[in-house]
Amino acid sequence: MSTFNLISGLSRSKKSGVFLGIDLLLLPLALLFTYTVQDQPVAPLTLLGQMFPILPYILIATGGLSYWLGLPQVQLIAYERHAMGQTAVVAVSAAAMEAVLCRIFGPQVPPGVHVVFAISYLIMMVAVRGVLYQIVLAVYRRARPRARVVIYGAGNTGTQLAQALKAHDGIDPVAFVDDNKSLQGLTLVGLPVCAPARIAELVKTRDVKRVLLAMPSQNQPKQAQIIQRLQKLGLEVQALPSFAQLIGEEALVDKLTPVPPQNFLRRASRDVPMKEAAVSYADRVVLVSGAGGSIGSELCRQVLACRPAKLVLYELSELALYTIHQELCQQLEGTGIELVPVLGSVTDPRQVRRVLVNHQVQVVLHAAAYKHVPLVEANPLAGLANNVFGTQTLARAAAEFGVERFILISSDKAVRPTNVMGASKRMAELVVQDLASRSAPYGDGSAGHTVFTMVRFGNVLGSSGSVIPLFQEQISRGGPVTVTDPRVKRYFMTIREAVQLVLQAGAEAKGGEVFVLDMGEPVSILQLARQVIESAGYSVRDDDHPEGDIAIDIIGLRPGEKLEEELTLSTELITTRHPKIFCAREAVLSEIEVAALLRALRQVVASGDSEGARRVIMRWVEGYVQPLADRKSS
Structure with a gap:
Protein backbone atom coordinates (compact mmCIF):
# COMPACT_ATOMS: atom_id res chain seq x y z
CA MET A 1 0.00 0.00 0.00
CA SER A 2 1.30 3.47 -0.87
CA THR A 3 2.51 5.69 1.92
CA PHE A 4 0.04 8.37 0.87
CA ASN A 5 -2.77 6.01 1.78
CA LEU A 6 -1.63 6.05 5.38
CA ILE A 7 -2.00 8.66 8.08
CA SER A 8 -0.62 7.27 11.33
CA GLY A 9 -1.58 3.75 10.29
CA LEU A 10 -5.33 4.48 10.15
CA SER A 11 -7.76 2.32 8.20
CA ARG A 12 -9.62 3.75 5.20
CA SER A 13 -12.83 4.41 7.16
CA LYS A 14 -10.99 6.08 10.04
CA LYS A 15 -8.95 8.13 7.61
CA SER A 16 -12.16 9.39 5.96
CA GLY A 17 -13.44 10.39 9.40
CA VAL A 18 -10.23 12.33 10.08
CA PHE A 19 -10.52 14.32 6.85
CA LEU A 20 -14.22 15.03 7.46
CA GLY A 21 -13.47 16.18 11.00
CA ILE A 22 -10.69 18.47 9.76
CA ASP A 23 -13.00 20.02 7.15
CA LEU A 24 -15.74 20.66 9.72
CA LEU A 25 -13.23 22.12 12.19
CA LEU A 26 -12.04 24.52 9.50
CA LEU A 27 -15.58 25.88 8.97
CA PRO A 28 -15.85 27.96 12.21
CA LEU A 29 -12.18 28.95 11.78
CA ALA A 30 -13.00 30.25 8.30
CA LEU A 31 -15.96 32.19 9.75
CA LEU A 32 -13.76 33.70 12.45
CA PHE A 33 -11.14 34.64 9.86
CA THR A 34 -13.85 36.23 7.68
CA TYR A 35 -15.22 38.31 10.53
CA THR A 36 -11.69 39.37 11.46
CA VAL A 37 -10.73 40.65 8.00
CA GLN A 38 -14.15 42.35 7.46
CA ASP A 39 -14.91 45.74 8.97
CA GLN A 40 -17.78 44.92 11.38
CA PRO A 41 -19.27 46.97 14.22
CA VAL A 42 -19.27 43.87 16.44
CA ALA A 43 -16.10 42.05 17.64
CA PRO A 44 -15.28 38.86 15.59
CA LEU A 45 -15.63 36.49 18.56
CA THR A 46 -18.92 38.09 19.61
CA LEU A 47 -20.23 37.75 16.08
CA LEU A 48 -19.11 34.11 15.97
CA GLY A 49 -20.90 33.53 19.29
CA GLN A 50 -24.11 34.86 17.75
CA MET A 51 -23.70 32.18 15.05
CA PHE A 52 -23.72 29.28 17.57
CA PRO A 53 -27.50 28.58 17.35
CA ILE A 54 -27.32 28.01 13.57
CA LEU A 55 -23.74 26.67 13.36
CA PRO A 56 -24.65 22.98 14.05
CA TYR A 57 -27.10 23.00 11.13
CA ILE A 58 -24.42 24.39 8.82
CA LEU A 59 -21.92 21.76 10.01
CA ILE A 60 -24.39 18.89 9.57
CA ALA A 61 -25.41 20.02 6.08
CA THR A 62 -21.81 20.61 5.02
CA GLY A 63 -20.65 17.26 6.40
CA GLY A 64 -23.47 15.39 4.68
CA LEU A 65 -22.76 17.05 1.33
CA SER A 66 -19.02 16.40 1.65
CA TYR A 67 -19.57 12.72 2.47
CA TRP A 68 -22.08 12.36 -0.40
CA LEU A 69 -19.57 13.83 -2.86
CA GLY A 70 -16.88 11.45 -1.53
CA LEU A 71 -14.43 14.23 -0.66
CA PRO A 72 -13.16 12.63 2.60
CA GLN A 73 -12.29 9.44 0.69
CA VAL A 74 -9.98 11.23 -1.78
CA GLN A 75 -6.36 10.22 -1.15
CA LEU A 76 -3.79 12.96 -0.67
CA ILE A 77 -1.84 11.81 -3.70
CA ALA A 78 -5.01 11.89 -5.82
CA TYR A 79 -6.18 15.35 -4.68
CA GLU A 80 -6.13 17.13 -8.03
CA ARG A 81 -8.49 19.11 -10.29
CA HIS A 82 -11.62 17.02 -9.83
CA ALA A 83 -11.25 16.83 -6.04
CA MET A 84 -10.57 20.58 -5.91
CA GLY A 85 -13.84 21.16 -7.76
CA GLN A 86 -15.66 19.06 -5.17
CA THR A 87 -14.03 21.16 -2.44
CA ALA A 88 -15.29 24.35 -4.13
CA VAL A 89 -18.83 22.92 -4.25
CA VAL A 90 -18.68 22.15 -0.52
CA ALA A 91 -17.31 25.64 0.30
CA VAL A 92 -19.92 27.48 -1.81
CA SER A 93 -22.72 25.32 -0.43
CA ALA A 94 -21.60 26.00 3.15
CA ALA A 95 -21.54 29.76 2.42
CA ALA A 96 -24.99 29.59 0.82
CA MET A 97 -26.40 27.69 3.83
CA GLU A 98 -24.78 30.20 6.17
CA ALA A 99 -26.24 33.15 4.19
CA VAL A 100 -29.77 31.70 4.22
CA LEU A 101 -29.76 30.91 7.95
CA CYS A 102 -28.26 34.30 8.84
CA ARG A 103 -30.96 36.02 6.79
CA ILE A 104 -33.69 34.08 8.63
CA PHE A 105 -32.34 33.82 12.17
CA GLY A 106 -29.52 36.36 12.25
CA PRO A 107 -27.03 37.78 12.83
CA GLN A 108 -27.43 40.12 9.90
CA VAL A 109 -24.16 40.64 7.99
CA PRO A 110 -23.36 42.27 4.63
CA PRO A 111 -23.54 39.97 1.54
CA GLY A 112 -19.80 40.37 0.95
CA VAL A 113 -19.10 38.46 4.19
CA HIS A 114 -20.63 35.29 2.72
CA VAL A 115 -18.44 35.57 -0.39
CA VAL A 116 -15.27 36.04 1.67
CA PHE A 117 -16.30 33.09 3.89
CA ALA A 118 -16.70 30.78 0.85
CA ILE A 119 -13.29 31.78 -0.51
CA SER A 120 -11.59 31.48 2.91
CA TYR A 121 -13.11 28.05 3.58
CA LEU A 122 -12.05 26.78 0.14
CA ILE A 123 -8.48 28.03 0.56
CA MET A 124 -8.19 26.52 4.04
CA MET A 125 -9.40 23.06 2.96
CA VAL A 126 -7.04 23.00 -0.02
CA ALA A 127 -4.10 24.35 2.01
CA VAL A 128 -4.52 21.80 4.81
CA ARG A 129 -4.41 18.92 2.31
CA GLY A 130 -1.32 20.37 0.67
CA VAL A 131 0.44 20.68 4.05
CA LEU A 132 -0.54 17.13 5.06
CA TYR A 133 0.75 15.81 1.74
CA GLN A 134 4.15 17.43 2.27
CA ILE A 135 4.36 16.23 5.88
CA VAL A 136 3.58 12.61 4.99
CA LEU A 137 6.00 12.78 2.06
CA ALA A 138 8.79 14.19 4.22
CA VAL A 139 8.26 11.60 6.96
CA TYR A 140 8.30 8.74 4.48
CA ARG A 141 11.41 9.98 2.71
CA ARG A 142 13.20 10.22 6.03
CA ALA A 143 12.13 6.71 7.03
CA ARG A 144 12.96 5.18 3.67
CA PRO A 145 15.65 6.94 1.57
CA ARG A 146 14.74 7.12 -2.10
CA GLU A 249 -0.33 -3.44 -33.10
CA GLU A 250 1.84 -6.08 -31.46
CA ALA A 251 0.75 -7.62 -28.16
CA LEU A 252 1.63 -5.55 -25.11
CA VAL A 253 3.58 -8.39 -23.55
CA ASP A 254 5.92 -8.41 -26.56
CA LYS A 255 6.82 -4.79 -25.89
CA LEU A 256 7.60 -5.09 -22.21
CA THR A 257 11.04 -5.96 -20.89
CA PRO A 258 10.96 -9.12 -18.72
CA VAL A 259 11.69 -8.60 -15.06
CA PRO A 260 15.33 -9.57 -14.34
CA PRO A 261 15.54 -13.04 -12.74
CA GLN A 262 17.36 -11.74 -9.66
CA ASN A 263 14.17 -9.87 -8.70
CA PHE A 264 12.63 -13.23 -7.77
CA LEU A 265 15.37 -14.25 -5.34
CA ARG A 266 13.24 -13.26 -2.30
CA ARG A 267 16.35 -11.96 -0.58
CA ALA A 268 18.95 -9.32 -1.25
CA SER A 269 21.57 -10.57 -3.70
CA ARG A 270 25.07 -10.58 -2.25
CA ASP A 271 28.09 -9.09 -3.95
CA VAL A 272 31.30 -10.85 -2.88
CA PRO A 273 34.45 -8.78 -3.53
CA MET A 274 37.32 -10.95 -4.73
CA LYS A 275 40.04 -9.16 -2.72
CA GLU A 276 42.76 -11.72 -1.82
CA ALA A 277 41.17 -14.45 -3.96
CA ALA A 278 41.94 -12.47 -7.11
CA VAL A 279 45.65 -13.20 -6.58
CA SER A 280 45.05 -16.88 -7.50
CA TYR A 281 43.94 -15.83 -10.99
CA ALA A 282 45.93 -12.64 -11.58
CA ASP A 283 48.79 -12.87 -14.13
CA ARG A 284 47.96 -16.54 -14.79
CA VAL A 285 46.75 -18.47 -17.80
CA VAL A 286 43.18 -19.52 -17.02
CA LEU A 287 41.12 -22.00 -19.05
CA VAL A 288 37.32 -22.05 -18.75
CA SER A 289 35.63 -25.09 -20.25
CA GLY A 290 32.04 -24.57 -21.32
CA ALA A 291 32.92 -20.88 -21.67
CA GLY A 292 29.80 -20.10 -23.70
CA GLY A 293 27.30 -21.41 -21.15
CA SER A 294 25.51 -19.42 -18.47
CA ILE A 295 28.00 -20.27 -15.70
CA GLY A 296 31.01 -20.45 -18.00
CA SER A 297 30.43 -17.03 -19.54
CA GLU A 298 30.05 -15.40 -16.11
CA LEU A 299 33.23 -17.17 -14.97
CA CYS A 300 35.01 -15.58 -17.93
CA ARG A 301 33.72 -12.11 -17.10
CA GLN A 302 34.76 -12.29 -13.46
CA VAL A 303 38.11 -13.93 -14.15
CA LEU A 304 38.90 -11.04 -16.50
CA ALA A 305 38.29 -8.66 -13.60
CA CYS A 306 41.14 -10.46 -11.76
CA ARG A 307 43.52 -9.47 -14.59
CA PRO A 308 44.83 -12.85 -15.82
CA ALA A 309 47.67 -12.97 -18.33
CA LYS A 310 45.60 -15.08 -20.75
CA LEU A 311 42.07 -16.46 -20.82
CA VAL A 312 41.37 -19.58 -22.88
CA LEU A 313 37.70 -20.05 -23.88
CA TYR A 314 37.07 -23.77 -24.43
CA GLU A 315 33.62 -24.41 -25.90
CA LEU A 316 31.86 -27.05 -28.01
CA SER A 317 29.14 -24.77 -29.42
CA GLU A 318 30.34 -22.51 -32.23
CA LEU A 319 27.58 -19.94 -31.67
CA ALA A 320 28.12 -19.81 -27.92
CA LEU A 321 31.88 -19.43 -28.36
CA TYR A 322 31.44 -16.67 -30.94
CA THR A 323 29.00 -14.80 -28.69
CA ILE A 324 31.15 -14.79 -25.56
CA HIS A 325 34.33 -14.09 -27.55
CA GLN A 326 32.77 -11.03 -29.20
CA GLU A 327 31.48 -9.74 -25.86
CA LEU A 328 34.81 -10.13 -24.07
CA CYS A 329 36.86 -8.66 -26.90
CA GLN A 330 35.07 -5.33 -26.43
CA GLN A 331 36.03 -5.31 -22.75
CA LEU A 332 39.72 -6.07 -23.30
CA GLU A 333 40.73 -3.01 -25.31
CA GLY A 334 43.93 -1.65 -23.83
CA THR A 335 44.20 -4.24 -21.03
CA GLY A 336 46.92 -6.42 -22.55
CA ILE A 337 45.03 -9.61 -21.62
CA GLU A 338 45.18 -12.27 -24.33
CA LEU A 339 41.87 -13.96 -25.23
CA VAL A 340 42.03 -17.35 -26.97
CA PRO A 341 38.87 -19.04 -28.35
CA VAL A 342 39.12 -22.83 -28.68
CA LEU A 343 36.36 -24.74 -30.45
CA GLY A 344 36.33 -28.35 -29.31
CA SER A 345 35.19 -31.02 -26.87
CA VAL A 346 36.72 -31.82 -23.50
CA THR A 347 36.28 -35.52 -24.38
CA ASP A 348 39.01 -35.21 -27.05
CA PRO A 349 42.28 -36.16 -25.25
CA ARG A 350 44.63 -34.99 -28.00
CA GLN A 351 43.05 -31.55 -28.29
CA VAL A 352 42.89 -31.11 -24.50
CA ARG A 353 46.58 -31.94 -24.13
CA ARG A 354 47.52 -29.68 -27.03
CA VAL A 355 45.64 -26.71 -25.58
CA LEU A 356 47.11 -27.15 -22.08
CA VAL A 357 50.67 -27.46 -23.42
CA ASN A 358 50.53 -24.75 -26.10
CA HIS A 359 49.06 -22.14 -23.76
CA GLN A 360 50.81 -23.27 -20.56
CA VAL A 361 47.50 -23.28 -18.67
CA GLN A 362 47.82 -22.76 -14.91
CA VAL A 363 44.18 -22.71 -13.72
CA VAL A 364 41.27 -24.78 -15.10
CA LEU A 365 37.65 -23.91 -14.33
CA HIS A 366 35.66 -26.89 -15.60
CA ALA A 367 32.04 -25.82 -16.27
CA ALA A 368 31.44 -27.85 -19.45
CA ALA A 369 28.57 -30.29 -18.94
CA TYR A 370 25.25 -31.44 -20.28
CA LYS A 371 22.99 -30.22 -17.47
CA HIS A 372 19.36 -30.32 -18.64
CA VAL A 373 17.79 -33.18 -16.69
CA PRO A 374 15.09 -34.31 -19.19
CA LEU A 375 17.49 -34.23 -22.17
CA VAL A 376 20.20 -36.21 -20.40
CA GLU A 377 17.56 -38.62 -19.08
CA ALA A 378 16.48 -39.21 -22.68
CA ASN A 379 20.11 -39.46 -23.89
CA PRO A 380 21.96 -41.08 -20.95
CA LEU A 381 25.00 -42.33 -22.85
CA ALA A 382 25.79 -38.92 -24.36
CA GLY A 383 25.37 -37.28 -20.96
CA LEU A 384 27.63 -39.76 -19.21
CA ALA A 385 30.30 -39.60 -21.91
CA ASN A 386 30.44 -35.81 -21.85
CA ASN A 387 30.11 -35.22 -18.12
CA VAL A 388 32.19 -38.13 -16.78
CA PHE A 389 34.76 -38.86 -19.48
CA GLY A 390 35.11 -35.15 -20.32
CA THR A 391 35.96 -34.43 -16.69
CA GLN A 392 38.35 -37.40 -16.54
CA THR A 393 40.14 -36.33 -19.74
CA LEU A 394 40.55 -32.71 -18.72
CA ALA A 395 41.50 -33.49 -15.10
CA ARG A 396 44.08 -36.14 -16.03
CA ALA A 397 45.67 -33.81 -18.56
CA ALA A 398 45.74 -31.06 -15.93
CA ALA A 399 47.61 -33.37 -13.54
CA GLU A 400 49.95 -34.56 -16.29
CA PHE A 401 51.01 -31.06 -17.34
CA GLY A 402 51.28 -29.48 -13.90
CA VAL A 403 48.25 -27.21 -13.87
CA GLU A 404 48.14 -25.36 -10.53
CA ARG A 405 44.41 -25.60 -9.85
CA PHE A 406 41.54 -27.63 -11.26
CA ILE A 407 38.07 -26.51 -10.08
CA LEU A 408 35.04 -28.63 -11.02
CA ILE A 409 31.67 -26.84 -11.17
CA SER A 410 29.28 -29.41 -9.73
CA SER A 411 25.57 -29.46 -8.85
CA ASP A 412 23.23 -30.18 -5.97
CA LYS A 413 21.68 -32.81 -8.26
CA ALA A 414 24.80 -34.91 -7.67
CA VAL A 415 23.64 -35.62 -4.11
CA ARG A 416 21.65 -38.87 -3.96
CA PRO A 417 20.60 -38.39 -7.57
CA THR A 418 17.43 -39.74 -9.13
CA ASN A 419 18.44 -38.84 -12.67
CA VAL A 420 21.33 -39.59 -15.03
CA MET A 421 22.48 -35.98 -15.14
CA GLY A 422 22.92 -35.84 -11.36
CA ALA A 423 24.59 -39.27 -11.36
CA SER A 424 27.02 -38.15 -14.07
CA LYS A 425 27.98 -35.10 -12.00
CA ARG A 426 28.52 -37.32 -8.94
CA MET A 427 30.76 -39.62 -10.99
CA ALA A 428 32.70 -36.57 -12.17
CA GLU A 429 33.16 -35.59 -8.51
CA LEU A 430 34.45 -39.09 -7.71
CA VAL A 431 36.98 -38.83 -10.56
CA VAL A 432 38.24 -35.47 -9.29
CA GLN A 433 38.37 -36.69 -5.68
CA ASP A 434 40.40 -39.71 -6.78
CA LEU A 435 42.91 -37.52 -8.61
CA ALA A 436 43.08 -35.19 -5.60
CA SER A 437 43.93 -38.10 -3.29
CA ARG A 438 46.86 -39.02 -5.55
CA SER A 439 48.16 -35.46 -5.97
CA ALA A 440 50.39 -33.91 -3.32
CA PRO A 441 48.97 -30.65 -1.91
CA TYR A 442 50.04 -27.70 -4.05
CA GLY A 443 52.60 -25.59 -2.31
CA ASP A 444 54.23 -28.41 -0.34
CA GLY A 445 57.44 -28.05 -2.31
CA SER A 446 56.59 -30.70 -4.91
CA ALA A 447 56.64 -29.21 -8.37
CA GLY A 448 53.91 -29.99 -10.86
CA HIS A 449 51.19 -31.16 -8.48
CA THR A 450 47.66 -29.96 -9.04
CA VAL A 451 45.09 -28.81 -6.49
CA PHE A 452 41.86 -30.60 -7.40
CA THR A 453 38.65 -29.31 -5.86
CA MET A 454 34.97 -28.97 -6.65
CA VAL A 455 32.19 -26.52 -5.82
CA ARG A 456 28.61 -27.72 -5.47
CA PHE A 457 25.55 -25.45 -5.63
CA GLY A 458 21.91 -25.43 -6.74
CA ASN A 459 20.02 -23.63 -9.47
CA VAL A 460 21.14 -20.26 -10.75
CA LEU A 461 18.53 -17.70 -11.72
CA GLY A 462 18.38 -16.86 -15.40
CA SER A 463 20.64 -19.64 -16.67
CA SER A 464 19.75 -21.34 -19.94
CA GLY A 465 16.89 -23.75 -19.41
CA SER A 466 16.12 -22.54 -15.88
CA VAL A 467 12.55 -22.01 -14.75
CA ILE A 468 12.26 -18.21 -14.82
CA PRO A 469 13.16 -17.71 -18.52
CA LEU A 470 10.86 -20.68 -19.26
CA PHE A 471 8.00 -19.10 -17.29
CA GLN A 472 8.53 -15.72 -18.98
CA GLU A 473 8.52 -17.33 -22.41
CA GLN A 474 5.30 -19.22 -21.58
CA ILE A 475 3.70 -15.97 -20.37
CA SER A 476 4.71 -14.21 -23.58
CA ARG A 477 2.68 -16.83 -25.46
CA GLY A 478 -0.32 -16.26 -23.21
CA GLY A 479 0.24 -19.29 -20.94
CA PRO A 480 -0.29 -21.62 -19.37
CA VAL A 481 2.73 -21.72 -17.07
CA THR A 482 3.70 -25.32 -16.32
CA VAL A 483 4.83 -26.59 -12.91
CA THR A 484 5.69 -30.25 -12.43
CA ASP A 485 4.43 -30.59 -8.85
CA PRO A 486 3.08 -28.07 -6.32
CA ARG A 487 5.46 -29.48 -3.66
CA VAL A 488 8.66 -28.96 -5.66
CA LYS A 489 11.24 -26.67 -4.03
CA ARG A 490 14.65 -25.58 -5.26
CA TYR A 491 17.66 -23.66 -3.99
CA PHE A 492 18.37 -20.51 -6.00
CA MET A 493 21.23 -18.09 -6.37
CA THR A 494 22.10 -15.44 -8.94
CA ILE A 495 24.74 -16.36 -11.52
CA ARG A 496 26.93 -13.54 -10.30
CA GLU A 497 26.76 -14.67 -6.67
CA ALA A 498 27.48 -18.30 -7.54
CA VAL A 499 30.50 -17.49 -9.70
CA GLN A 500 31.99 -15.11 -7.15
CA LEU A 501 31.78 -17.80 -4.49
CA VAL A 502 33.17 -20.46 -6.87
CA LEU A 503 36.24 -18.32 -7.51
CA GLN A 504 36.62 -17.63 -3.78
CA ALA A 505 36.40 -21.35 -2.97
CA GLY A 506 38.82 -22.26 -5.75
CA ALA A 507 41.36 -19.80 -4.40
CA GLU A 508 41.11 -21.24 -0.88
CA ALA A 509 41.33 -24.90 -1.95
CA LYS A 510 44.16 -27.09 -0.66
CA GLY A 511 43.07 -30.22 -2.53
CA GLY A 512 40.18 -32.68 -2.45
CA GLU A 513 37.56 -30.44 -0.86
CA VAL A 514 33.88 -30.53 -1.77
CA PHE A 515 32.82 -26.93 -1.29
CA VAL A 516 29.12 -26.24 -0.74
CA LEU A 517 27.61 -22.78 -1.13
CA ASP A 518 25.06 -21.37 1.29
CA MET A 519 22.05 -20.74 -0.95
CA GLY A 520 19.55 -19.70 1.71
CA GLU A 521 16.17 -21.36 2.04
CA PRO A 522 14.65 -23.44 -0.78
CA VAL A 523 11.97 -21.68 -2.86
CA SER A 524 8.60 -23.14 -3.84
CA ILE A 525 8.43 -23.38 -7.65
CA LEU A 526 4.65 -22.93 -7.55
CA GLN A 527 4.98 -19.68 -5.62
CA LEU A 528 7.76 -18.61 -7.96
CA ALA A 529 5.45 -19.20 -10.95
CA ARG A 530 2.76 -17.02 -9.36
CA GLN A 531 5.32 -14.31 -8.67
CA VAL A 532 6.60 -14.29 -12.28
CA ILE A 533 3.03 -14.05 -13.62
CA GLU A 534 2.12 -11.17 -11.32
CA SER A 535 5.38 -9.33 -12.03
CA ALA A 536 4.44 -9.35 -15.72
CA GLY A 537 1.25 -7.48 -14.88
CA TYR A 538 -1.12 -10.44 -15.08
CA SER A 539 -3.26 -12.30 -12.58
CA VAL A 540 -3.26 -16.04 -11.94
CA ARG A 541 -6.28 -17.97 -13.24
CA ASP A 542 -7.34 -20.71 -10.83
CA ASP A 543 -10.45 -22.08 -9.12
CA ASP A 544 -10.63 -19.10 -6.77
CA HIS A 545 -10.09 -16.58 -9.59
CA PRO A 546 -11.52 -18.06 -12.81
CA GLU A 547 -11.40 -14.61 -14.44
CA GLY A 548 -7.58 -14.45 -14.13
CA ASP A 549 -5.22 -14.04 -17.09
CA ILE A 550 -2.64 -16.87 -16.94
CA ALA A 551 -3.26 -20.41 -15.69
CA ILE A 552 -0.73 -22.63 -13.92
CA ASP A 553 -0.85 -26.24 -15.10
CA ILE A 554 0.50 -29.05 -12.88
CA ILE A 555 2.02 -31.53 -15.35
CA GLY A 556 3.60 -34.08 -12.99
CA LEU A 557 7.21 -34.79 -12.11
CA ARG A 558 9.47 -35.48 -15.06
CA PRO A 559 11.56 -38.67 -15.18
CA GLY A 560 14.36 -38.38 -12.64
CA GLU A 561 13.05 -35.18 -11.01
CA LYS A 562 13.08 -34.84 -7.20
CA LEU A 563 10.70 -32.84 -5.05
CA GLU A 564 13.60 -31.27 -3.17
CA GLU A 565 17.34 -31.21 -3.81
CA GLU A 566 20.12 -31.63 -1.26
CA LEU A 567 23.54 -30.04 -1.11
CA THR A 568 25.49 -32.68 0.84
CA LEU A 569 25.58 -36.42 1.36
CA SER A 570 26.17 -35.85 5.07
CA THR A 571 25.04 -33.25 7.55
CA GLU A 572 28.62 -32.50 8.58
CA LEU A 573 29.76 -29.17 7.16
CA ILE A 574 33.03 -27.43 7.98
CA THR A 575 33.12 -23.65 7.98
CA THR A 576 35.67 -21.74 5.93
CA ARG A 577 36.98 -18.21 6.04
CA HIS A 578 34.00 -17.11 3.99
CA PRO A 579 30.59 -17.28 5.78
CA LYS A 580 28.79 -18.43 2.60
CA ILE A 581 31.20 -21.25 1.72
CA PHE A 582 31.27 -24.58 3.55
CA CYS A 583 33.30 -27.73 3.11
CA ALA A 584 31.49 -31.09 3.13
CA ARG A 585 33.12 -34.13 4.67
CA GLU A 586 32.11 -37.06 2.45
CA ALA A 587 33.33 -40.59 1.81
CA VAL A 588 35.31 -41.23 -1.39
CA LEU A 589 36.02 -44.29 -3.50
CA SER A 590 39.44 -45.85 -3.63
CA GLU A 591 41.63 -45.64 -6.73
CA ILE A 592 40.77 -49.25 -7.62
CA GLU A 593 37.03 -48.59 -7.24
CA VAL A 594 37.14 -45.49 -9.42
CA ALA A 595 39.08 -47.43 -12.08
CA ALA A 596 36.45 -50.20 -11.98
CA LEU A 597 33.65 -47.64 -12.27
CA LEU A 598 35.23 -45.97 -15.29
CA ARG A 599 36.02 -49.30 -16.97
CA ALA A 600 32.44 -50.54 -16.57
CA LEU A 601 31.03 -47.22 -17.75
CA ARG A 602 33.29 -47.13 -20.79
CA GLN A 603 32.14 -50.62 -21.80
CA VAL A 604 28.40 -49.79 -21.66
CA VAL A 605 28.90 -46.50 -23.49
CA ALA A 606 30.94 -48.20 -26.21
CA SER A 607 28.26 -50.87 -26.64
CA GLY A 608 25.37 -48.36 -26.57
CA ASP A 609 23.77 -50.11 -23.58
CA SER A 610 21.56 -47.52 -21.83
CA GLU A 611 20.17 -50.00 -19.32
CA GLY A 612 23.68 -51.21 -18.56
CA ALA A 613 24.68 -47.59 -17.90
CA ARG A 614 21.92 -47.26 -15.31
CA ARG A 615 23.07 -50.47 -13.65
CA VAL A 616 26.59 -49.06 -13.41
CA ILE A 617 25.18 -45.93 -11.82
CA MET A 618 23.20 -47.96 -9.28
CA ARG A 619 26.34 -49.93 -8.44
CA TRP A 620 28.65 -46.98 -7.82
CA VAL A 621 26.65 -43.82 -7.09
CA GLU A 622 25.49 -43.56 -3.49
CA GLY A 623 21.78 -42.90 -3.09
CA TYR A 624 20.87 -43.31 -6.76
CA VAL A 625 17.37 -44.69 -7.28
CA GLN A 626 16.27 -45.63 -10.77
CA PRO A 627 13.13 -43.67 -11.82
CA LEU A 628 9.87 -45.65 -11.51
CA ALA A 629 9.13 -45.50 -15.23
CA ASP A 630 12.51 -47.01 -16.04
CA ARG A 631 12.10 -49.77 -13.44
CA LYS A 632 8.76 -50.78 -14.95
CA SER A 633 10.16 -50.94 -18.45
CA SER A 634 13.23 -52.96 -17.47
Missing part, protein backbone atom coordinates in the same frame (compact mmCIF):
# COMPACT_ATOMS: atom_id res chain seq x y z
CA ALA A 147 16.98 5.89 -4.90
CA ARG A 148 18.34 8.85 -6.81
CA VAL A 149 18.19 8.62 -10.59
CA VAL A 150 19.12 10.71 -13.60
CA ILE A 151 16.75 10.83 -16.58
CA TYR A 152 18.61 10.74 -19.90
CA GLY A 153 16.38 12.63 -22.33
CA ALA A 154 14.50 15.85 -21.54
CA GLY A 155 11.81 15.45 -24.21
CA ASN A 156 8.13 14.70 -23.72
CA THR A 157 8.78 11.15 -22.49
CA GLY A 158 11.44 12.31 -20.02
CA THR A 159 9.39 15.16 -18.55
CA GLN A 160 6.32 12.93 -18.17
CA LEU A 161 8.48 10.33 -16.47
CA ALA A 162 9.92 12.94 -14.09
CA GLN A 163 6.42 14.13 -13.12
CA ALA A 164 5.32 10.57 -12.44
CA LEU A 165 8.42 9.75 -10.39
CA LYS A 166 8.06 12.77 -8.12
CA ALA A 167 5.16 10.99 -6.46
CA HIS A 168 6.93 7.60 -6.42
CA ASP A 169 7.71 6.07 -3.05
CA GLY A 170 11.23 4.87 -3.78
CA ILE A 171 12.68 6.90 -6.69
CA ASP A 172 13.94 10.49 -6.62
CA PRO A 173 14.83 12.09 -9.99
CA VAL A 174 17.64 14.61 -9.48
CA ALA A 175 18.39 15.90 -12.99
CA PHE A 176 17.89 15.53 -16.73
CA VAL A 177 20.74 14.80 -19.11
CA ASP A 178 20.29 15.61 -22.79
CA ASP A 179 22.50 15.88 -25.87
CA ASN A 180 20.46 18.85 -27.15
CA LYS A 181 22.54 21.92 -26.31
CA SER A 182 19.52 24.23 -26.56
CA LEU A 183 17.99 22.44 -23.55
CA GLN A 184 21.14 22.35 -21.43
CA GLY A 185 21.01 24.87 -18.60
CA LEU A 186 17.22 25.01 -18.52
CA THR A 187 15.02 23.80 -15.68
CA LEU A 188 12.15 21.48 -16.60
CA VAL A 189 9.52 20.32 -14.07
CA GLY A 190 11.84 21.52 -11.34
CA LEU A 191 14.92 19.59 -12.53
CA PRO A 192 18.05 21.02 -14.17
CA VAL A 193 19.00 19.85 -17.66
CA CYS A 194 22.71 18.95 -17.79
CA ALA A 195 25.15 17.98 -20.52
CA PRO A 196 26.20 14.30 -20.76
CA ALA A 197 29.72 15.30 -19.73
CA ARG A 198 28.38 16.15 -16.25
CA ILE A 199 27.07 12.65 -15.52
CA ALA A 200 30.24 11.64 -13.64
CA GLU A 201 29.90 14.79 -11.50
CA LEU A 202 26.24 13.97 -10.74
CA VAL A 203 27.22 10.43 -9.74
CA LYS A 204 29.70 11.75 -7.18
CA THR A 205 27.82 14.76 -5.83
CA ARG A 206 24.25 13.38 -5.83
CA ASP A 207 24.98 9.68 -5.14
CA VAL A 208 23.31 8.56 -8.40
CA LYS A 209 23.50 4.85 -9.22
CA ARG A 210 20.85 4.49 -11.94
CA VAL A 211 20.03 6.22 -15.22
CA LEU A 212 16.60 6.01 -16.84
CA LEU A 213 16.91 6.22 -20.63
CA ALA A 214 13.86 8.18 -21.81
CA MET A 215 14.72 8.33 -25.52
CA PRO A 216 12.39 5.73 -27.11
CA SER A 217 12.45 7.41 -30.52
CA GLN A 218 16.26 7.25 -30.68
CA ASN A 219 17.66 4.52 -32.94
CA GLN A 220 19.06 1.35 -31.35
CA PRO A 221 22.76 1.90 -32.24
CA LYS A 222 22.67 5.35 -30.63
CA GLN A 223 20.96 3.97 -27.53
CA ALA A 224 23.52 1.16 -27.35
CA GLN A 225 26.38 3.69 -27.43
CA ILE A 226 24.81 5.72 -24.64
CA ILE A 227 24.18 2.60 -22.54
CA GLN A 228 27.78 1.39 -22.96
CA ARG A 229 29.10 4.79 -21.93
CA LEU A 230 26.92 4.87 -18.84
CA GLN A 231 27.75 1.28 -17.84
CA LYS A 232 31.46 2.10 -17.94
CA LEU A 233 30.72 4.60 -15.15
CA GLY A 234 29.29 1.73 -13.12
CA LEU A 235 25.70 2.89 -13.55
CA GLU A 236 22.63 0.70 -13.91
CA VAL A 237 20.73 1.67 -17.06
CA GLN A 238 17.02 1.08 -17.68
CA ALA A 239 15.29 1.96 -20.94
CA LEU A 240 11.73 3.26 -21.18
CA PRO A 241 9.47 2.19 -24.08
CA SER A 242 7.59 4.88 -25.96
CA PHE A 243 3.84 5.28 -25.73
CA ALA A 244 3.60 4.36 -29.40
CA GLN A 245 5.37 1.09 -28.70
CA LEU A 246 3.07 0.29 -25.81
CA ILE A 247 -0.11 0.77 -27.87
CA GLY A 248 1.26 -0.65 -31.12
